[in-house]
Amino acid sequence: LFISWSVNAQVALPTFQGVQSASEYPLYSFSSHTFTNCGATGRNGPTLSNCTGTYSPSWTDNTNYLNVPSDAGIQYWTVPEDGTYTIEAWGARGGKGTTNGSVYGGLGARMRGDFDLSHGDVIKILVGQQADGISRGSSNAGGGGGGGSFVIKSPYNSNGSILVIAGGGGGTGANQGVVNGNTHGQIGENGGIASANSNESEDGEGGYSGYDGAGGGGFFENGTNSETVGLGGVSFVNGGAGGDYAIGCSYPCGAHMGYGGFGGGGGVGHAGGGGGGYSGGNGTGQWGNGSWSGGGGSYNSGENQDN
Numbered sequence: 001l002f003i004s005w006s007v008n009a010q011v012a013l014p015t016f017q018g019v020q021s022a023s024e025y026p027l028y029s030f031s032s033h034t035f036t037n038c039g040a041t042g043r044n045g046p047t048l049s050n051c052t053g054t055y056s057p058s059w060t061d062n063t064n065y066l067n068v069p070s071d072a073g074i075q076y077w078t079v080p081e082d083g084t085y086t087i088e089a090w091g092a093r094g095g096k097g098t099t100n101g102s103v104y105g106g107l108g109a110r111m112r113g114d115f116d117l118s119h120g121d122v123i124k125i126l127v128g129q130q131a132d133g134i135s136r137g138s139s140n141a142g143g144g145g146g147g148g149s150f151v152i153k154s155p156y157n158s159n160g161s162i163l164v165i166a167g168g169g170g171g172t173g174a175n176q177g178v179v180n181g182n183t184h185g186q187i188g189e190n191g192g193i194a195s196a197n198s199n200e201s202e203d204g205e206g207g208y209s210g211y212d213g214a215g216g217g218g219f220f221e222n223g224t225n226s227e228t229v230g231l232g233g234v235s236f237v238n239g240g241a242g243g244d245y246a247i248g249c250s251y252p253c254g255a256h257m258g259y260g261g262f263g264g265g266g267g268v269g270h271a272g273g274g275g276g277g278y279s280g281g282n283g284t285g286q287w288g289n290g291s292w293s294g295g296g297g298s299y300n301s302g303e304n305q306d307n
């Protein structure tokens with residue numbers, strides 16, 4: 001997730017003194033920065049130490065400017081000064097099943113726009129993570145849903161707080177699942193449909209599940225659990241973890257299960273999980289030839305959009 005800026009703003013003072021440059025007293029020097037997963041993998045995001053060990057600018061060592069509170073995986077970035085910032089976000093790719101060769105899941109969406117931000121604004125940044133699906137056992141698990149990437153301004157829990165969300169790709173099934181336009185992260189707001197699951201999530205909902213593949217998490221709502229082992233991806237407002245798998249479940253337990261990527265990716269059994277995003281993608285109930293899951297939906301409130 002890449003953020004750069006340009007500043008030419010002027011602030012009118014309520015006196016005869018005229019105008020004062022908004023960039024005269026920045027919190028710290030900033031031109032651009034790429035926020036990453038800081039080496040984290042799987043359903044949970046990075047810790048503060050992961051990120052301070054990954055990033056090189058000196059301001060990233062100051063928790064007033066960059067923080068990961070409670071090791072929850074969501075990075076808090078403090079805007080250094082008033083200006084127009086270009087933000088480009090990419091969702092994570094969906095995982096591949098363990099027996100379907102090299103067929104990875106759908107690609108994440110790429111969303112870009114310009115945003116007017118103010119000195120001292122605190123922005124929550126969740127960088128989506130890919131999940132290869134398998135987290136237990138060694139065979140016949142589908143690919144977990146890829147996590148969506150979220151850039152959210154306070155108060156963090158309404159459509160008006162969203163700067164940009166890039167949906168993650170859906171995972172593929174265990175046995176020769178395929179990827180199509182529904183499997184990639186969607187540049188529209190609705191989540192992608194899945195094979196044998198044509199319901200379409202919208203308005204920040206979680207994705208719908210199939211028999212085996214769980215839905216991706218949306219902005220407001222968790223994805224729906226599958227009927228077997230895959231648990232739905234967690235919504236952004238609930239922390240954004242990838243979907244886990246059910247403990248003490250019935251068939252197909254054991255090797256046939258996996259997790260979704262951080263950013264709301266759906267968990268799996270044999271079938272692929274839905275991608276996380278503004279609205280979660282659908283998990284599928286199929287895992288054989290020709291099956292696919294849905295990518296997460298996206299959202300962009302910026303100017304000069306390029307999606």
